Amino acid sequence: MSATLELPTRRREAWRWSDMDALQAAANMPAGDPGADPAALFLDIEGPRLLFVDGMFEPAHSRPDGVAVSPFEAASDHPLGALASGEGWTLTLENGAARGDIQIVHVSTGGENHVPARILLGEDATASVIETYAGRGWANRLCQIGLKRGARLMRSVRLLQREGFVSIRDEADVAEAASLVSVFLGVGGMGSRIDGAITLAGPGAYGEMGGALLTRGEQRQEAAVVMRHAQPEGTSRQIWRAVAADRSTASLAARAEVVRHAQKTDGEQSLRGLLLDRTATVNLKPELEIFADDVQCAHGATVGELDKQALFYLESRGLPETRARGLLTRAFVADAIDRIGEETVREAFLEDAAAWLGEAL
């Protein structure tokens, strides 16, 4: 790792659950077998495909179809996001344009790699982007999103890395009546830090960032999102689920800020944790900072175990215990994953979650 790199320390509130040791260790991992076949990581759907191996674009296995690949400087004041400079990808759509199912696969073999990305949608443009992370080492990403008036972006991201660390920083500006929905699924064996700063910058904007983190062994995953309502009549949803087994830790911090004139804001934060073992940890931190007075912000944060009544009900109908636990856990996770609009993508994500459950339960 770059000797000059200064990682955030846990003394900073926003990083107190972070596992920067795991990130360091991942960065120092010598190259090895990623244990993943890139071709198998693309979902079987039409649309542009981009493969990055260790942060390098692989044209031979890609068909970028209008998605531009070029080096650029990232301008971010986020400590990890700021590192993501160099070769990256940019999706630019003109007003009214539509581009469905852009798939980006990131495979790492070890060490560290940094890739910046930009998604810039013109007025009423629509796009859907699906990202998959696999392999090992430290993959660090910055994704800057600009949605013009009425634009719509569906972003689905799954973290399948076997080991190592994935850090993702999203920064988004959502203009009037535009809509951003981002769903993350962390089911690999890696550590993770998913960071989001979303600004609802125009009246009636819609912002959603959520997902599910599933941890086991000694693994730590976390998400930290700030949703900023800067204009009136915005709607935001932060729906996160954490499932932790063994001695692992899953942490969710979701913050909603509503500025003084952002009246008629409708915000929802739903953070729920499920402990599969008593030795596991789920940290939840819902935060509201509201300066407007005409605001509706629902928030809930609960951690629990599987409902014993429900378990017995399922078992009494003939389901073996592990199956019953699996079904209930899957339903718990589905709350967050069901936000993915496209059925094929949603089903693929649910299958990844089911595969995790098959191994963890």
Add this chain to the structure above:
Amino acid sequence: MLKIENLHAEIDGKEILKGLSLEVATGEIHAIMGPNGAGKSTLGYVLGGRDGYEVTQGSVTFDGQDLLELAPYERAAAGLFLGFQYPVEIPGISNVQFLREALNSQRRARDEAPLSGAEFLKLARAQADALGMHQDMLKRPVNVGFSGGEKKRNEMVQMGILAPKFAILDETDSGLDIDALKAVGDGINRIMRAPDKSVLLITHYQRLLDYVQPDKVHVLADGRIVRSGGPELAQELEREGYGELAA
């Protein structure tokens, strides 16, 4: 079919069943009545194998096997069905998904071929129709937002789909309006009234027994069967209450 001998069971160290004996022959329907807190639901849970219900003494034989040795799902596969007094709401899992998994798990455990999605749907629709349950409710999450009566109907639909040999129905009649009571009563007769099936009906009211004629009626009080008789016993209890039986 079911033979319970001197059954003692406790929850959290507190003895609830205190030497309960009961035998239900194949082809018979028995009713259990008894005051609140007597241990009727506890009996159902113990027979179903619920965690935390510890059997300290006695035995239960089901179709010649030691029932208490089996895990809950094995009991279900062996043909036992427990109709819940308070059916559980399960968000995020649809009725069809749940029941198809349940039925196919049972079939696999019995070395029978699982049903395809289409075969299962046909079966589920037929059972929902027979019980007067709207088709849409099959797609809804298990019992979520169902009224008390709808939950009980759903229990009967499940029983129709799973086609058990032996059903313990815990107050399936409570909370039902007159039409629903008739639908549920007819359902029990249609699904379970057969020479190779038996039922244990837990109820507080004679009115269900007007639809489903029991062969025998038992009074459970303070963790034991304290009296047994024919259908006339239910009428007597309805007239006179449990009185000194429960004392």
